[in-house]
Amino acid sequence: xxxxSGIIQRKDLYNIWExxxxxxxxxxxxxxxxxxIHLDILSEQRRYDNDTGSRLKVxxxxxxxxxxxxxxxxxxxxxxxxxxxxxxxxSFKGTIIPPALPNRLISAxxxxxxxxxxxxxxxxxxxxxxxxxxxxxxxxVCVEGNKILLYxxxxxxxxxxxxxxxxxxxxxxxxxxxxxxxxxxxxxxxSPNSQKIPFHVEYSCSRLECFxxxxxxxxxxxxxxxxxxxxxxxxxxxxxxxxxxxxxxxxNCQGLSEDALDQKPTDIELQRFVSPCDVTTxxxxxxxxxxxxxxxxxxxxxxxxxxxxxxxILVNWRDRYKGKFRDIAKALSNMNCNLHxxxxxxxxxxxxxxxxxxxxxFIPTDEILDxxxxxxxxxxxxxxxxxxxxxxxxxIIQHDNGRDLVAQCKAILFKWRKDQIVRPTIEVLHxxxxxxxxxxxxxxxxxxxxxVKKYIPEEExxxxxxxxxxxxxxxxxxxxxxxx
Ligand SMILES: [Zn+2]
Ligand SMILES: [Zn+2]
Numbered sequence: 001x002x003x004x005s006g007i008i009q010r011k012d013l014y015n016i017w018e019x020x021x022x023x024x025x026x027x028x029x030x031x032x033x034x035x036x037i038h039l040d041i042l043s044e045q046r047r048y049d050n051d052t053g054s055r056l057k058v059x060x061x062x063x064x065x066x067x068x069x070x071x072x073x074x075x076x077x078x079x080x081x082x083x084x085x086x087x088x089x090x091s092f093k094g095t096i097i098p099p100a101l102p103n104r105l106i107s108a109x110x111x112x113x114x115x116x117x118x119x120x121x122x123x124x125x126x127x128x129x130x131x132x133x134x135x136x137x138x139x140x141v142c143v144e145g146n147k148i149l150l151y152x153x154x155x156x157x158x159x160x161x162x163x164x165x166x167x168x169x170x171x172x173x174x175x176x177x178x179x180x181x182x183x184x185x186x187x188x189x190x191s192p193n194s195q196k197i198p199f200h201v202e203y204s205c206s207r208l209e210c211f212x213x214x215x216x217x218x219x220x221x222x223x224x225x226x227x228x229x230x231x232x233x234x235x236x237x238x239x240x241x242x243x244x245x246x247x248x249x250x251x252n253c254q255g256l257s258e259d260a261l262d263q264k265p266t267d268i269e270l271q272r273f274v275s276p277c278d279v280t281t282x283x284x285x286x287x288x289x290x291x292x293x294x295x296x297x298x299x300x301x302x303x304x305x306x307x308x309x310x311x312x313i314l315v316n317w318r319d320r321y322k323g324k325f326r327d328i329a330k331a332l333s334n335m336n337c338n339l340h341x342x343x344x345x346x347x348x349x350x351x352x353x354x355x356x357x358x359x360x361x362f363i364p365t366d367e368i369l370d371x372x373x374x375x376x377x378x379x380x381x382x383x384x385x386x387x388x389x390x391x392x393x394x395x396i397i398q399h400d401n402g403r404d405l406v407a408q409c410k411a412i413l414f415k416w417r418k419d420q421i422v423r424p425t426i427e428v429l430h431x432x433x434x435x436x437x438x439x440x441x442x443x444x445x446x447x448x449x450x451x452v453k454k455y456i457p458e459e460e461x462x463x464x465x466x467x468x469x470x471x472x473x474x475x476x477x478x479x480x481x482x483x484x
Contacts, residue, residue, distance in 0.1 A: 006067030043107035064103035159260025373410035
């Protein structure tokens with residue numbers, strides 16, 4: 001049964017250890033169980049309490065090494081295609097990777113992101129995992145020969161992948177894999193310090209087959225791949241190596257790709273494009289795109305805030321004319337505007353914090369959301385879009401709550417947490433606040449004053465006290481501290 005799903009419960013394992021030839025283990029069963037988690041051989045399937053935001057008692061544990069089903073879904077042929085995905089490889093020396101490595105990597109991924117469901121199946125198979133990063137981006141990690149492959153998949157086109165997100169995921173994977181292989185080597189060899197990192201990064205060609213090493217890619221301007229004879233210029237690799245503070249395009253930015261121009265912009269993309277524009281530009285653009293002066297005026301009458309009008313007029317245009325990025329590009333060039341204004345749809349602000357607090361993985365409590373709703377103010381609509389709510393649901397919220405801004409904010413935050421399109425963590429909320437220009441200070445202050453409650457169910461309390469000593473011991477000998 002377990003070999004199908006790779007899922008086991010704590011009591012199942014204890015039952016196995018009741019057998020006579022495990023009698024040496026049994027007295028230490030809790031310690032050994034915790035050790036298996038610590039070594040990423042078992043991985044917690046996390047669940048959270050919606051009211052308190054704290055972790056619920058974990059029922060299920062994932063045992064990646066027991067997962068033998070192979071991925072037979074059509075995800076790789078239908079969704080993760082060369083048109084929608086980019087790929088890199090962590091390439092190991094030798095012909096095969098010790099299976100412990102990818103298994104631990106998959107465990108680590110499970111603790112960071114939500115497993116994606118596709119055609120009713122969880123994308124969790126032997127040496128293969130699919131994860132949801134946000135509304136637009138998915139992640140695939142799989143093993144092939146001596147490579148661990150990392151795909152970033154966009155909902156519509158790889159030309160619209162946000163480079164900051166791709167770079168962030170690559171760095172997280174790299175660090176995790178480095179930590180895992182350091183530990184693995186220290187377990188195999190006596191002195192871990194003498195070892196180098198046993199893998200290097202390789203980028204894939206645009207057909208997702210050929211490879212060039214990161215080192216070679218950084219020193220050559222042009223690369224023609226072996227199998228397809230396709231020319232790749234060095235700008236192609238920028239997506240994996242974003243400089244965080246950049247607000248403008250790179251010197252040789254090519255703008256949106258042909259494929260990206262053919263896509264319909266999403267609400268979030270329209271908002272990212274439109275929010276730095278002044279009112280006159282947006283008004284003129286809307287007229288160029290075929291909207292009427294009257295429609296603009298009507299929106300102005302209906303919405304108090306101009307920020308909503310700016311976004312709303314383009315959303316209405318897209319929905320009525322099946323508008324594409326290409327139409328906006330054409331209108332901008334007729335207006336003699338800089339076409340690189342469109343590159344903003346691929347730019348997000350990501351604040352990298354040196355020491356990541358553990359509460360970033362928590363789901364915000366009622367109390368935190370209530371407090372936050374008081375201080376969000378006029379950016380509630382933008383925040384709603386950034387959190388992935390649909391324009392229709394934002395309209396309903398606005399209609400239901402009249403001009404009560406706090407009530408609107410509250411409704412938006414609670415709906416986001418309830419919908420759970422991606423795991424609604426404090427980190428997601430934090431990033432959204434940063435991206436609408438509100439900043440995360442307000443959230444941090446609320447957390448500081450209210451605290452993040454740790455909810456412990458009654459029956460677990462005794463256990464926790466008893467285990468206090470073991471926990472300290474585990475911490476002391478921690479061979480690789482989990483990245484926080
Ligand atoms: Zn190729
Ligand atoms: Zn540009």
